[in-house]
Amino acid sequence: MKRYKWMFVWLFAAFVIAASDGLAQVSPEIQLATRGVVSFNVDRAAHATASAVNDFSDTAVLLGFKQKLYGRYRGQLVVGFQFPDADSDLGQVFYHQIFVKLEDKSNILKIGRSRVRSALIEFPTLRDDDAIFYTDVLNPFSSGENTEDHQYGNVMEYAHVFGQRVWLRLHGEHFTKTPLPPATAETDFSLNAIGVSLQYRVPESQRWNRPILNQIGIGFNNFLTNRAAYGGYDEVLKNITFSAILNIRPDPVHFWDVRHQSILNLGLSGVDRITDFTSMTLARSLASTTALRYLYRKLERPTAQISLTVGYKSFPELAQNTFQWLGIINAFYRLGDNFDVGVQYTLQKFNGDLQYLFGETETRIQFSLVFAIDQLWNDQFDDRDSLLNLEHGYIN
Amino acid sequence: MNRREFLSAGAALSAFSLLPATILAEKTKQMNATKFPQPLEPKIVGDVKEFELFIDIIQHEFAPGMRVHILAFNNQIPGPEIRVNQGDRVRVKFKNKTELNHTIHWHGLHVPWRMDGVPYVTQMPVMPGEEFVYEFVAEPYGTHFYHCHWGTLLHMQSGMFGSFIIENPDDDPIKKQFPYEREYTLVYSAHDTNFMRRELNGMLERMKERMYLMRNGRFDKERFALFDSKQELLDAIERGYQPPYSLSRRAPSDLPVPNWFSVNGKSYPSTPNLYIKEGETIRVRLINAGTEEHFLHLHGHDFWLVCDDGLPVPQPWQQNTLRLSPGKTLDIIIEGKNRGLWTFHDHDTRRVTNNGLYPGGNLLVLAYEDLPDEERMVRPMKMKMAMKPGQKMNMLPKVALDE
Numbered sequence: 108m109k110r111y112k113w114m115f116v117w118l119f120a121a122f123v124i125a126a127s128d129g130l131a132q133v134s135p136e137i138q139l140a141t142r143g144v145v146s147f148n149v150d151r152a153a154h155a156t157a158s159a160v161n162d163f164s165d166t167a168v169l170l171g172f173k174q175k176l177y178g179r180y181r182g183q184l185v186v187g188f189q190f191p192d193a194d195s196d197l198g199q200v201f202y203h204q205i206f207v208k209l210e211d212k213s214n215i216l217k218i219g220r221s222r223v224r225s226a227l228i229e230f231p232t233l234r235d236d237d238a239i240f241y242t243d244v245l246n247p248f249s250s251g252e253n254t255e256d257h258q259y260g261n262v263m264e265y266a267h268v269f270g271q272r273v274w275l276r277l278h279g280e281h282f283t284k285t286p287l288p289p290a291t292a293e294t295d296f297s298l299n300a301i302g303v304s305l306q307y308r309v310p311e312s313q314r315w316n317r318p319i320l321n322q323i324g325i326g327f328n329n330f331l332t333n334r335a336a337y338g339g340y341d342e343v344l345k346n347i348t349f350s351a352i353l354n355i356r357p358d359p360v361h362f363w364d365v366r367h368q369s370i371l372n373l374g375l376s377g378v379d380r381i382t383d384f385t386s387m388t389l390a391r392s393l394a395s396t397t398a399l400r401y402l403y404r405k406l407e408r409p410t411a412q413i414s415l416t417v418g419y420k421s422f423p424e425l426a427q428n429t430f431q432w433l434g435i436i437n438a439f440y441r442l443g444d445n446f447d448v449g450v451q452y453t454l455q456k457f458n459g460d461l462q463y464l465f466g467e468t469e470t471r472i473q474f475s476l477v478f479a480i481d482q483l484w485n486d487q488f489d490d491r492d493s494l495l496n497l498e499h500g501y502i503n
Numbered sequence: 504m505n506r507r508e509f510l511s512a513g514a515a516l517s518a519f520s521l522l523p524a525t526i527l528a529e530k531t532k533q534m535n536a537t538k539f540p541q542p543l544e545p546k547i548v549g550d551v552k553e554f555e556l557f558i559d560i561i562q563h564e565f566a567p568g569m570r571v572h573i574l575a576f577n578n579q580i581p582g583p584e585i586r587v588n589q590g591d592r593v594r595v596k597f598k599n600k601t602e603l604n605h606t607i608h609w610h611g612l613h614v615p616w617r618m619d620g621v622p623y624v625t626q627m628p629v630m631p632g633e634e635f636v637y638e639f640v641a642e643p644y645g646t647h648f649y650h651c652h653w654g655t656l657l658h659m660q661s662g663m664f665g666s667f668i669i670e671n672p673d674d675d676p677i678k679k680q681f682p683y684e685r686e687y688t689l690v691y692s693a694h695d696t697n698f699m700r701r702e703l704n705g706m707l708e709r710m711k712e713r714m715y716l717m718r719n720g721r722f723d724k725e726r727f728a729l730f731d732s733k734q735e736l737l738d739a740i741e742r743g744y745q746p747p748y749s750l751s752r753r754a755p756s757d758l759p760v761p762n763w764f765s766v767n768g769k770s771y772p773s774t775p776n777l778y779i780k781e782g783e784t785i786r787v788r789l790i791n792a793g794t795e796e797h798f799l800h801l802h803g804h805d806f807w808l809v810c811d812d813g814l815p816v817p818q819p820w821q822q823n824t825l826r827l828s829p830g831k832t833l834d835i836i837i838e839g840k841n842r843g844l845w846t847f848h849d850h851d852t853r854r855v856t857n858n859g860l861y862p863g864g865n866l867l868v869l870a871y872e873d874l875p876d877e878e879r880m881v882r883p884m885k886m887k888m889a890m891k892p893g894q895k896m897n898m899l900p901k902v903a904l905d906e
Contacts, residue, residue: 300811312704313711314709315708315715317715318713329602358715358720359715359716405725406752407726444752486700486701488700493704494707494708495572495700495704499560501560
């Protein structure tokens with residue numbers, strides 16, 4: 108009997124090997140997205156002027172692989188890296204996206220390092236983090252050295268799409284906790300934030316259906332500051348985010364839209380002074396950002412864009428009247444497909460406690476070139492948001 | 504794909520083909536009737552035969568498990584068959600239910616030039632929601648077809664084709680020479696399903712914004728890449744206009760490379776069967792509405808080539824492999840002289856594939872429906888497939904796979 112058992116094992120092994128050797132692999136779709144951002148910066152802060160010959164931060168490369176699985180599911184792997192700010196402590200290269208996604212028509216499960224849900228919408232600034240104190244829920248576990256701490260984290264997210272436009276997202280994250288010296292790297296990667304968001308948004312492919320309301324959403328982010336390893340406070344730090352995008356002139360040639368996002372940080376009780384970055388994130392605050400954008404599309408492609416973004420953030424429960432505001436105006440002109448030249452002027456003012464951290468004023472002028480591509484090879488199936496799938500029935 | 508992988512995939516598919524689909528069963532024959540172009544019934548208005556065609560986007564299945572979005576006349580792939588008599592007055596009311604532009608070109612027909620369906624040459628495109636009425640006298644006799652002439656490369660392979668048969672019931676030159684009762688229409692096409700999906704999505708997106716501008720009276724020649732004259736185009740280029748085909752604007756990576764090959768909108772194993780009886784003569788009308796050449800080979804027979812582009816050839820001649828080029832129609836006569844089940848397929852076997860896997864594509868079978876019982880027995884196969892002794896032909900494979 109034992110001999111038969113071994114024969115069976117050997118036969119089974121031989122079958123598995125033969126089967127795996129004989130089957131052709133399914134070739135995945137391959138996606139390459141890159142964005143090269145270089146700028147010449149002139150900064151003026153605290154009555155001193157500095158310049159950077161070459162700022163290439165936020166330059167990023169994303170490589171994605173996607174294929175149909177058995178049944179109705181699709182699987183995806185994305186690996187990406189970016190070049191962080193020169194003065195960050197993330198090193199020369201930061202791997203900001205490494206995640207696997209499993210999805211069908213209405214359900215999406217995403218696990219890995221990726222963009223955290225610290226913002227509901229994006230603003231038309233040169234770099235993602237140009238207005239981050241206003242546009243993103245700030246990570247209270249960060250020392251504030253790296254803006255990536257607020258944007259990227261280890262994420263586990265489930266999203267459900269109701270119909271085609273309503274997105275419910277449940278997410279849990281490990282936000283980076285800046286290691287305390289002498290440690291140089293994190294050792295605890297446990298859950299330190301959870302959240303939920305609900306959004307209505309018009310798919311990009313249907314933008315010329317010309318709805319006035321393009322997006323509206325609400326999100327809740329809870330940082331588990333009551334955990335011993337993450338502050339050990341009595342309370343959980345709660346942030347509530349509201350956003351909306353309105354197409355005020357949804358014209359294909361002369362397009363105008365306005366977007367707004369408010370982030371209410373409920374803060375921890377008893378925080379009445381800002382002395383460092385952490386106390387700034389723990390203090391009650393209300394940040395509001397609004398952007399007005401004009402987009403000129405000459406030949407069915409963007410030709411030029413001008414935008415004005417203003418932000419205001421107040422800290423109502425501090426002993427000293429404390430607030431900050433920001434204005435960004437920029438213009439981009441398309442030199443060719445995917446390639447833009449731009450200029451951006453940023454002005455920030457700080458009052459109250461914030462002056463100890465940032466000074467009174469910061470001014471920055473940037474002259475930039477941006478090259479962004481998004482290419483797909485070996486494409487084999489459609490996206491959830493394609494017009495065929497949205498308007499003529501979804502094909503699994 | 505290396506040899507081992509090819510054999511492995513082929514073996515898997517062959518096994519699939521051996522499922523007990525019963526090629527000679529009544530149910531199969533009834534189902535088979537739906538695999539040919541469905542006749543479009545006319546409304547008689549005075550002395551005019553009036554047909555109604557519409558175009559819409561539907562989901563279509565080339566073979567089980569492979570669905571695509573496609574442009575379909577009257578929700579059918581191919582479009583319904585229009586069959587009239589030579590000299591009939593014909594009116595076709597064409598309604599565009601899509602958000603794309605279309606026209607209909609009557610391929611091989613001698614229509615008035617304003618009815619020829621070439622956008623911006625003979626007519627304005629039939630825009631979304633619009634209707635256009637084509638009127639002509641049915642000439643000449645023979646096998647013809649109709650297809651969209653707007654964005655032809657995309658729209659034709661996306662399903663916009665159908666057969667148009669002009670008969671001469673009292674004096675059919677072919678019937679006189681080869682008396683036949685039954686006839687079949689086979690419309691061949693080839694599809695790059697990835698190209699179709701990508702381009703249809705892109706065109707639908709562009710049309711959404713173009714329709715908005717048109718409605719607002721803001722037609723722009725440069726935006727639409729549409730000029731009244733070559734000089735106007737050259738002047739625009741002088742001013743800095745970049746034509747959409749230039750390298751700095753729209754540069755699709757490749758021309759379409761078909762990965763699905765269909766007959767009457769279906770790929771093997773969903774392709775239609777041709778039924779014949781011993782001693783019977785059948786007429787098969789072959790139409791190539793696709794972009795690929797097909798070298799069609801019938802096993803076990805020499806058929807007669809009787810019509811070329813609808814026109815009766817002066818002297819029919821026999822062959823067993825013909826070349827069906829894009830845009831061609833050929834009529835053949837098959838005489839039932841060698842009973843059995845015979846494959847009829849493209850001998851460029853790249854087109855006998857589905858998404859690169861053999862067998863598939865335009866693989867058909869010519870089946871003698873009066874095959875005697877004793878010939879329905881296949882003993883070697885019975886032994887291989889562990890069939891029960893005495894089992895009849897309906898356990899044969901759907902189609903013989905050897906070539």
